[in-house]
Amino acid sequence: MPKNEDCLDVSIWRGDSSGGKLNRYEVPREESQTILDVVYYVQRHLDPQLSYRYACRVGMCGSCAMMVNGKPRWTCRTHVNSVLNGNKVTIEPLRNLPVIKDLACDMTDFFDKWCKAKGFFEPTKTREDEIEPISPESPKRKIAAAAIECINCAVCYAACDVVERNPAYLGPAALNRAWTLVNDERDGGQTARLRAVGGDAGCHNCHSQQGCMTYCPNDLNPTLSIAGLKRATVVAALKGEI
Amino acid sequence: MIGVRLYLAQRLSAMIMAPLILVHLVVMIYAIQDGIDAQEILSRTRGSVWWAAMYGLLAAAVSVHAAIGLRSIVHEYLKITALPLNILTWAIGLFLMGMGANAVVAVTL
Numbered sequence: 001m002p003k004n005e006d007c008l009d010v011s012i013w014r015g016d017s018s019g020g021k022l023n024r025y026e027v028p029r030e031e032s033q034t035i036l037d038v039v040y041y042v043q044r045h046l047d048p049q050l051s052y053r054y055a056c057r058v059g060m061c062g063s064c065a066m067m068v069n070g071k072p073r074w075t076c077r078t079h080v081n082s083v084l085n086g087n088k089v090t091i092e093p094l095r096n097l098p099v100i101k102d103l104a105c106d107m108t109d110f111f112d113k114w115c116k117a118k119g120f121f122e123p124t125k126t127r128e129d130e131i132e133p134i135s136p137e138s139p140k141r142k143i144a145a146a147a148i149e150c151i152n153c154a155v156c157y158a159a160c161d162v163v164e165r166n167p168a169y170l171g172p173a174a175l176n177r178a179w180t181l182v183n184d185e186r187d188g189g190q191t192a193r194l195r196a197v198g199g200d201a202g203c204h205n206c207h208s209q210q211g212c213m214t215y216c217p218n219d220l221n222p223t224l225s226i227a228g229l230k231r232a233t234v235v236a237a238l239k240g241e242i
Numbered sequence: 243m244i245g246v247r248l249y250l251a252q253r254l255s256a257m258i259m260a261p262l263i264l265v266h267l268v269v270m271i272y273a274i275q276d277g278i279d280a281q282e283i284l285s286r287t288r289g290s291v292w293w294a295a296m297y298g299l300l301a302a303a304v305s306v307h308a309a310i311g312l313r314s315i316v317h318e319y320l321k322i323t324a325l326p327l328n329i330l331t332w333a334i335g336l337f338l339m340g341m342g343a344n345a346v347v348a349v350t351l
Contacts, residue, residue: 165318166243198246205244205314233246234253242246 008080010038012050013092016101022090023047035068035075035083039091039103052103059217062153066103067092072158074151074217094158110154113170118196119177122189132186144183147176147225149218156212156222168201172212172222175203179225182232195242198233206230243317243327248310255307262300287349294350301342309335 006029011022025042036054043050054064059077066075068083069090083089097105114120125132134141156172157163163171178197181187197203203226212222236242244252273283287293313331316322322330 162318168243200243200245202245204246204249230249234250237246237250 007087008038008084009086009088010042011088011090012039012042012047012103014047014050014102015099017099020099020102022092029080029087033080035066035073035078035080035089035091036064038080038089039066039075050103051101053105060151062151065094065153065155065158067095067158072155072215074153074155077217094154096158096160096163097154105154107154109167110157110171110173111152113174114152114177116196116201117170117174117178118189118193119174119181121181121184122187122192124186124188134185138185140183140185143228144180147180147220147222150176150220151218153217155215155217156220159211159215161209161211162205162207166201166205169205170197170201170203172206172226175206175229176212176220176222176225179228182229191236191241194229194233194236197229198237198242203229203233243323244310244314248313251306252310255303255310258299258303259307262296262303265296266300284349288351290350294346297346297350298343301346302339305335305338305342308338 008027008029010025010027012025014020014023025046027038027041027046030037036057039050039052040054043052052064052066054076055061056063057076059074062074064075065072067073067090068075068078069085070092071083072094073083075091080089091103093099093103094105097107097110100106136142136145150173152173154173156176160169160172162169175197178193181193182190187193206223206226208223208227210223213220213224216222233242273286309331312334313327316330317327
């Protein structure tokens with residue numbers, strides 16, 4: 001379709017939960033252009049009904065993840081030049097999540113699984129108590145710090161073949177979050193958390209294929225976090241705690 | 243559909259299998275240096291409590307390990323869940339245990 005060499009040949013998935021197809025668009029190339037810039041251009045100038053999701057545009061909010069040429073990416077920080085196939089680029093909704101419309105996915109399951117994995121802090125003190133000092137140098141804090149910078153973008157969830165095959169599986173993001181809390185010395189919900197992540201849909205279903213680590217835009221390693229959960233749950237099971 | 247107990251059972255069975263398979267391979271390679279002779283091998287294994295215990299333990303560990311491994315594959319590829327998956331897991335484990343027990347009895351009794 002596009003004949004102009006200064007234009008990108010862009011295919012964007014249009015549809016909803018009942019199905020859809022790729023539509024092709026001609027988008028002018030720009031310097032330092034991101035995939036989100038491309039989607040934005042299409043929606044503003046070519047196809048106003050295109051639905052997609054974004055917020056911060058600087059890699060902090062985790063809203064704009066999509067499949068780009070078949071791989072999950074945060075589109076606001078993905079330069080067109082780094083993913084082009086010739087002058088073609090294909091943009092689709094994230095894998096492993098139901099589509100609402102076009103490029104916008106339903107994230108309900110993804111966030112519900114954070115709750116199922118007890119991925120929330122359980123305080124042990126009240127506001128009347130002194131704040132418990134946690135040294136940045138403590139071994140547990142260092143382990144938590146290595147996994148803490150997750151922006152909930154669901155790129156790892158879309159990259160995970162176990163999630164694809166086993167929809168009940170809690171997934172790398174929720175388990176990574178649970179691992180940070182397992183290493184939080186202030187947290188009081190460890191037994192319930194280890195029971196949750198050691199259940200039938202939990203960390204032991206991970207095959208360590210490391211798709212999550214490969215595609216995480218923040219260079220986190222959820223596979224390593226899941227391995228930590230496997231060890232922690234085994235120890236707890238052997239002690240009879242879970 | 244693998245919880246911590248099945249995971250633990252699979253890892254423990256692997257820990258049992260690893261040294262026993264090494265013993266099996268080393269003894270097998272040593273024993274056939276002068277050629278394979280079924281009667282000679284059976285004369286050493288028949289009536290031996292130690293070989294019966296070793297191969298009995300190996301067969302049990304393999305049954306547990308393989309049943310749990312196949313459980314994952316069956317669940318992910320055939321979408322079988324809950325009670326049918328549990329029944330299938332037990333059926334695979336008991337079938338392998340039966341085959342293993344049959345072989346152990348044949349070479350040690």
